Amino acid sequence: MDFELSIEQQILRDSVRDFAEREIKPLAAELDRNEEFSYDTLQKMAEFGLFGMFVSEHYEGRAMDYLSYIIATEEIARVDGSHAATVAAENSLGIGPIYYFGDEEQKRKYLPPLCRGEALWGFGLTEANAGSDAGSGRTQAVLDGDEWVINGSKIFITNASTEVSAGVTVLCRTGTLDDGRPELSCILVETGTGGYQSKVMHDKMMWRASNTSELYFDDCRVPRSNLLGVRGQGFRQMMQTLDGGRLSIAAMGLGGAQGCFEMALAYAKQREQFGTPISQFQVNSFKLADMATEIECARLLLYKACWLRDNHKPFAKEAAMAKLNCSEVMYRCANHAVQLHGGYGLMKDYDVERFYRDQKLLEIGEGTSEIQRMVIARHIGAL
């Protein structure tokens, strides 16, 4: 066994940490307060190279392994959830499906601008009445000559309604199978297509500086060639995408937990009550010891899942475990961090307040904790 990161991965971690500290951290609180998606920071993240991290150089990607992508996401999440969300959603959900399932023509057309970070792409799975039961979506695509005609709507779609959003991958019903179940396929819809509208969603509790959208398809017509991969494979494509996506949500939990821990430790060492730094009280030092231990365990589990993926071994069970564990570890770390900050932890002047809110998404997005437990239960043969 070897627990050392490669030299390249170590340099990457240092460099992303440095970038996040200098370019994201100073702005994060204000962008969150103003609910503002920063195009300026997006451009900096793009130039720094955070998009298309695991995509081959052939499509202008960075050709790094999945673990490197996860480390980068972790380091962004260590300072801010919203920016980590923009990066993770774009790589895993925007770029991922096109890279893994697209034909050569689609990859050549869409991937280079996405990898350069000049454009963003959404992943249209969830609907108002289809969340955990993602296969029950009502959005429909009917073939009319050489065009798909799409009708329906999607909700909670990241990166789909910015000024640079170039389009979205949409899961649609494209027919009915012999057994009566719907045939599901993914179709690429470009921004600007007639009948397609995306709308920014406001008043989120968390990730307020990231872009979340509602999508509407009203007799939206796209060329037949916009089908992603094989007809009828849409649900499988989406689920496979989520296996990888879960690793990036886990990375956000891990990075967020690390950020909470560091802030809590620093604060507890300088905050004095009863004439003593509060970190000296056993009740508090044990909280910090628990946080450090849980973070170490979470990191080992997540990196192992990435190692399995990078070595072409099955990783779906470990991805679900890492997503479940890392998001719940951050839940406990954010809770302890606010508790250690006392009254100040309830104020927006302290970043732990934002981390406490940002954490909640991680137990809900890309498969709730309940769904992760179902996935794991199936893998271990209990269900």
Add this chain to the structure above:
Amino acid sequence: MKILVTAKRVPDPESTIKVNSSGDGIEEAGIKWVVNPFDEIAIEEALRVKEAQGDAEVVVVSIGPSEAQEQLRTGLAMGADRAILVTGENLDTSAVAKILVKIVEKESPDIVITGKQAIDDDSNEVGQMTAQLLGWPQATFISELKIADDKSSAECTREVDGGMETISVPLPALITADLRLNEPRYASLPGIMKARKKPLEQIEAASLGVDTTPKIVIKSMAPPPAREAGRIVESVDELVTALQSEAKVL
């Protein structure tokens, strides 16, 4: 034009440093290692000269343990063209300077840029010793560098006590970088990718034919004394008295 820069492997300035159990060095377990921050500034300056000149090569050199490969890869990821690692143990500043002279003689750069000092031992000697051994002009603690159009000299602004001094040195010359020379760039992801294909040459110090017997032996190391708690005084008079009779600073 060729620029040679140094990249020493040092503990992260944010690490907590503890003296080891034998009391002659630091506890290395759990320490994160980085490029000496002043060397990072030197690398950045070399890259800026290269970008301004167009046809320049930047060679980054580290002298120390084989793990210093990581620091050289960082330099390459920032944009240096190739790297040289001279491996050796127990090298003091004079040995490092003699080794660096050998590398300079082999590479014949137009400029050598080093950090003004390394943040581990704070010796502030290698740059000066190297220039002396080479018989080169040196400009130390510089905060601004301008290469003349004909590339025959460099105008250097030095940070000296109470002000600035601007001097001109003929090239080749050795320059040591101070804190305000620039703000180093990050190693971007495309930079990290490009670094994979850049050459890193390894040389053993023993093969260079220099006497590296240390002239300095570290006898002991001790942490600074713990700071004593402050005291709140009742009046200005009491403060003045305490400063005079106890602290003896007035």
